[in-house]
Amino acid sequence: MIVTRFAPSPTGFLHIGGLRTALFSWLLARKNGGKFLLRIEDTDQARNSEDAMQAILQAFDWVGMDYDGEALYQSKRFDIYQQYIDQLLNEGKAYKCYMSKEELDALREEQMAQKIRPHYDRRYRDFTGTPPAGVDPVIRIKAPLEGVISFEDGVKGEINIAASEVDDFIIARSDGVPTYNFVVAIDDALMGITDVIRGDDHLYNTPKQIVIYQALGFDLPRFNHVAMINNEQGKKLSKRDGATDVMEYKAQGFLPEALLNFLVRLGWSHGDQEIFSIQEMMELFDPKDINKSASSYNLDKLLWLNSHYIKECNNARLIRQLQDFGINLQDDSKRDIILKATKERAKTLVDLSHQIRLLIESPQKYDDKALKKAYKEGTVSILNDFIGVLKSEDPQSKETFHDLLQNFVAQKEIGFGKIAQPLRLALMGELSGAGLDEIMEIVGRDEVVKRIENLISHAS
């Protein structure tokens, strides 16, 4: 059975890079009827927060990703890690190192000055003398002294790291708290993880973790290291690039399926296909199709996907989503024609709510440029005449509004634009938007009249 995991450290919100690796892991598990587990890497007590944890869970919930069983907290597993530390110590596979932080720093600086890779010099590896007094030792693992540590990465292929590149790294700090690479290896093994999918910034941790696996006699999982997501300039994605927090996308009016579709196509592909439902992603996802190279974030494409999914979205759901943006169409008898007129032209829910607001509320202001362009001398009399027609007739449907308009321009012998542009301005405050017939049907005759009168009094 395939078992995958997502292992965030709760030090901040869930960012889109994290969501993508989580998505890949989740898809792989769900595709194979396996398990997707959540593990919280909270061994660094100082930097963790419950808020961050909640934010991550909330993001999972929003995109609709679920995990199996209870989330595992590393902070509650210290006794387990301690057992393995004792075991390695007893077996002589790990040892106590009494070097102080200051000594270590000095050594590092010296090595840097010599332009060699900083390395612990293993001075306590075979130490048998009397330890210095008053020093709490750290525990270090005995890494291999020679040879090559190799593994087959599911994305990158065969990776070989010389043993000389992996020093006897610390597995427990002087206060006894175990370190990251140690607990990750143990937990992945104990949780039965078969496939690790993570960012390739962890590539260098893998040989270290392999050292742990081997010392403890655990079977190795398959490793898949996914390249990073860069910003639109091709640089590392950072907070200053705007939305990196998953929940920020919700606030900006993105549909979760659009974000997931966008992310799944960043570094992964299936032929020429661009649109993937969650179901299709599950069926088609395969880590072997993950790209080796980093990809850049591209807002335009996300926007395109979002507008696609807004168009696809059924009205009932859209109406529910719109409530978060201050639009309540639940009891609006015209909700279907309102959405029909607007959802095709919206890129986000924020967009959509703006367009709907223009329909259901009188214009609060008129676009200056539009006013200049559409409101000329002669406009007043045309608009007044049109009000007269509206009052004498009582159009209801968009067809009758349509005929009314056509007859009006025919009778007055004017171009359509002479009435259409000012009318649009009166109704919406701007010159873009849905068809006039549709707008008037939605707005209703009386309100149309009112809006025209408003424009006239505003312009005079």
Next chain:
RNA sequence: GACCCUUUCAUCUAGUGGCCAAGGAUGUUGCGUUUUCAACGCAGACACAGAGGUUCAAAUCCUCUAAGGGUCGCCA
């Protein structure tokens, strides 16, 4: 500095020696449709990082160079 990874249109990508004078998508340009904007349809521009090999044949294999990224913590 050392080690590791990466490199196809502006961007996401297809491509595993002949089907590639490189395909799809976003964006962009033009046209059509529309009173307008969008959506939609059609058409166009835009790429194999460079240099050497290997081969009848190379985007694909090899070597070197260059550029970008990652890692070198008692952080995760």
